[in-house]
Amino acid sequence: MLSERNVALIIRLKELLELPIFQNFRLIAGYTGLSREVRNVDILEYEWLSRNFDVFSPDDLVLTSLFFAKDEPALILSSFEKLAARGVTAIAVKTVFYTELPEDVIAYCDAHDLPLFLFDGAFMEDIIVNFNDVRKLEQSHRESERQIHDLLAPARTPYAIEAAVREINASFQNYVTAFYLIHRRYPGSPREVTSFLARLTYKQYSRRQLDNVTYRKYQNGLLILYTTREPALDAPPEQIAQKLLARYDTRLSDFHCGSSETLPTFRALRAAIQQAIDACQIARATDAPANYAGLGIQRLLFPMSRDEPLRRLAEDVVATLQQYDEKYTSNLLDTCRAYIAHHGEISKTAATLYQHPNTIRYRLKKAESLLAPVLGTEDVYEQLYFLLRLQELGK
Structure with a gap:
């Protein structure tokens, strides 16, 4: 029996089935x-x-040709019962001796939620090699994520920060621009990110890698650290990101992309990474690439969005408006959001919501009265702007 066990690493069956060999x-x-x-x-x-x-x-995941049962179909069910008793995840039968399986076997697997596959073509040994390659790649991703996570930890000394940066890539140059990308179709899953990073290991791509650039999976996104000798980029950040992805036959248009300012690599890499992650949130909200340097006052929102009391306040404001809307079939929350999106202009808000301006004024007054115990009666628009934007960033 071929086996290599590592109980620390877990891969879902449905994720494994996305590999070409399956x-x-x-x-x-x-x-x-x-x-x-x-x-x-x-x-x-x-x-x-x-x-x-x-x-x-x-x-x-158990692979078999059912060689032992080629002349005795009754052995199939009894063997599958023993495998189920051992708690195996799934069974895959190579169609060498059986192209179909007995009905009682299929019924048993259905009754026990035990996935049962038929397959042809692939060699079992190659399937194991592919699985182990995926496992090693996942282990590499976990180690690299640990490095980034440790770098972003607060209260690190300048010496510790520089050491952490050199651990990520000893060939980094003096200045860094960070890019953080979330896939448009699969924003909650790193599947496309890991697929892209797997491409970097293929032979046809290995010669294209640059010492001054590092690609890492971080959380559900792709982190690119692009370093240069000079503090000024030779092209807009969006063009650079597009070029870095195109080297590996990947399109920037498939991702939401946030980029940082260009900062000193060995002193401010963690600031660059956080800026790129923050800018990516704006990119997702606006559906357009976002550079941290051009976000203006919105940059104040990011540290505030990581403040727990402020987040709770923002959630309370939204909950208050939602509860009223649900009770009275009203539309206060959407009205407030549209009002903020149109910078406090009643006429544009009314046009967006297909309402009379007086209806918008009434709703805003109602929202103000509901929120007065929390926000007071002064500078309500400004408070709503920050708190509703904070709540969006929190999501």
């Missing part, structure tokens, strides 16, 4: 089990002869 896998039972975890890939061939199913462990 393209010929056909799910025939256990459809509800695709969110199960896979910690290891094993082969079942000769274990049946020794009745030694103890070699299989919970969360295994």
Whole structure:
């Protein structure tokens, strides 16, 4: 049996199926089990002869040709029962001896939410190699994320910061511009990011890598650290990001992109990273690339959005308006948001919401009265602007 176990790393079955080597896998039972975890890939061939199913462990993906049952179909169900008792994640049968499986086997897997696949073409050993490659890549991502997380930690000495930066890339040049990208179609998943980073390891791309640039997965996004000798970039940040992605056959238009100011690498890298992450939030809200240097007063919102009391205040304001809207089928919250988006202009707010200006005035007065115990009666527009924007950033 081929096996390499690492219980610390977890990959979901449905994520594993996205690898090209699994393209010929056909799910025939256990459809509800695709969110199960896979910690290891094993082969079942000769274990049946020794009745030694103890070699299989919970969360295994088991591959088999059913060689042991080629002349005795009844052995299939009994072997699958033993595998299920061991807690395996899924079973995949290579269609060497069976192109279809008995109905009682399919019914058993459905009843136990045990995913059952048929596949052809791929060699079992190659599947294991691919799985282990993915696992090693995920381990690399975790280590790199730890480095970034440690760098962003507060109260680090200048010496510790410089040491952390050199650990990320010893070939960094004097000035850095950070880019943070979130995929448009899959903003809550790093799938496309890890796919892009896997491309960097392919032979046809290895010669294109630059010592002064680092690509890292961070949370659900792609972090690019672009360093230069001089503090002035030779092109707008958006063009640079587009060029860096195009080197690996990836389009900037597939991502929301935020970029930082150009800062001293060994003293201010963590500031650049945070700026890029913050700017990406604006990029997602506006659906256009955002550079931190051009965000103006919005830059004040980012440190405020990380302040817990202020976040709670913003959430309370939104909750107060939502509760009124739900109780009276009103539209106070959307009206306030539109009012802020149009910089306090009643006529534009009314046009956007297809309402009479007097209706907008009435709603705003009602919102002010509801929020007066929290916001008072002075500078309500300014407070609403900051608090509603903070709540959006918090999301």
